[in-house]
Amino acid sequence: MWWHQHNLCFSHPIEEDYSSGDLEKKVSVAGSSTGRGSPAVTLVQLPSGQTVHVQGVIQTPQPSVIQSPQIQTVQVATIAETDESADSEGVIDSHKRREILSRRPSYRKILNELSSDVPGVPKIEEEKSEEEGSPPNIAAMAVPTGIYQTSTGQYIAIAQGGTIQISNPGSDGVQGLQALTMTNSGAPPPGATIVQYAAQSADGTQQFFVPGSQVVVQAATGDMPTYQIRAPTTALPQGVVMAASPGSLHSPQQLAEEATRKRELRLMKNREAAKECRRRKKEYVKCLESRVAVLEVQNKKLIEELETLKDICSPKTD
DNA sequence: CCGCGGAGACGTCAATCAGC
DNA sequence: GCTGATTGACGTCTCCGCGG
Numbered sequence: 001m002w003w004h005q006h007n008l009c010f011s012h013p014i015e016e017d018y019s020s021g022d023l024e025k026k027v028s029v030a031g032s033s034t035g036r037g038s039p040a041v042t043l044v045q046l047p048s049g050q051t052v053h054v055q056g057v058i059q060t061p062q063p064s065v066i067q068s069p070q071i072q073t074v075q076v077a078t079i080a081e082t083d084e085s086a087d088s089e090g091v092i093d094s095h096k097r098r099e100i101l102s103r104r105p106s107y108r109k110i111l112n113e114l115s116s117d118v119p120g121v122p123k124i125e126e127e128k129s130e131e132e133g134s135p136p137n138i139a140a141m142a143v144p145t146g147i148y149q150t151s152t153g154q155y156i157a158i159a160q161g162g163t164i165q166i167s168n169p170g171s172d173g174v175q176g177l178q179a180l181t182m183t184n185s186g187a188p189p190p191g192a193t194i195v196q197y198a199a200q201s202a203d204g205t206q207q208f209f210v211p212g213s214q215v216v217v218q219a220a221t222g223d224m225p226t227y228q229i230r231a232p233t234t235a236l237p238q239g240v241v242m243a244a245s246p247g248s249l250h251s252p253q254q255l256a257e258e259a260t261r262k263r264e265l266r267l268m269k270n271r272e273a274a275k276e277c278r279r280r281k282k283e284y285v286k287c288l289e290s291r292v293a294v295l296e297v298q299n300k301k302l303i304e305e306l307e308t309l310k311d312i313c314s315p316k317t318d
Numbered sequence: 319c320c321g322c323g324g325a326g327a328c329g330t331c332a333a334t335c336a337g338c
Numbered sequence: 339g340c341t342g343a344t345t346g347a348c349g350t351c352t353c354c355g356c357g358g
Contacts, residue, residue: 271329277345278327
């Protein structure tokens, strides 16, 4: 876990042990020139494939690499000697470690501050539109408006955009959440809307019938369960538990169900938040690597220019 | 083929931050 | 102060490469 063993300081290249093959840096420099008078621009090919313009160091007023203005020492308290200290002082429990590890600012904030100074570092947008393959309707499933529980213990959440989530509370998190998206295409049966089943593993689609009122019916048996959402005009089929409205909770059982429902909702949201956080973290690491690549090129150019100046200022006296 | 270890992804808990 | 968002820590699972 390199993340916890170093102080991250943006003012100098990070001395990380990029043992992972994925983090191997590949920087190619195209067309370096140190000509005078003309703005020397170097194209740096970053590992991600993007190219960054690195200007000549001497001709430009940009600050020195060594005294970079962005001295944002990210607070990651050094716990590199945790093993030894743990041996001597006993086990450091999580509380104590968390005291040691003061909280870092968010990746978005760090990156945005960093990118405001460095043109080569892309920004993390506030609420970015989906650009990395995630379907747009998946993002809309954060705030369900109705949650139902079937007799099998599965939770079905209906979001405002028509997104339906099915979660299996006891499934140890293995595909516990499945996103369903409304399609509203074609000619559905009277009073029904066909939604598309966007399960992660299955390639087939399943149909859900959604009239105005929201009653979820677990309809079929088989490899994959199907559900129906019907108007509650008829008697509920077997296996359907209607969620009570929050205002009408009286009995302890209902309170317990409400608590369970809230917990499931909280876990679902935190699950999504954790995914998003990891995505930002990866983006953050990528940007750090890009910055390292740029700084390495700048450093190399500085050394070359220093050598050139040395030769100019101190010619050989044979 | 099988076991093992590393890497990565994920879910959950808990602490902290930030906005109201 | 409350509440939602963020993120470190931890445990678990899956995949993949490697050696026996």
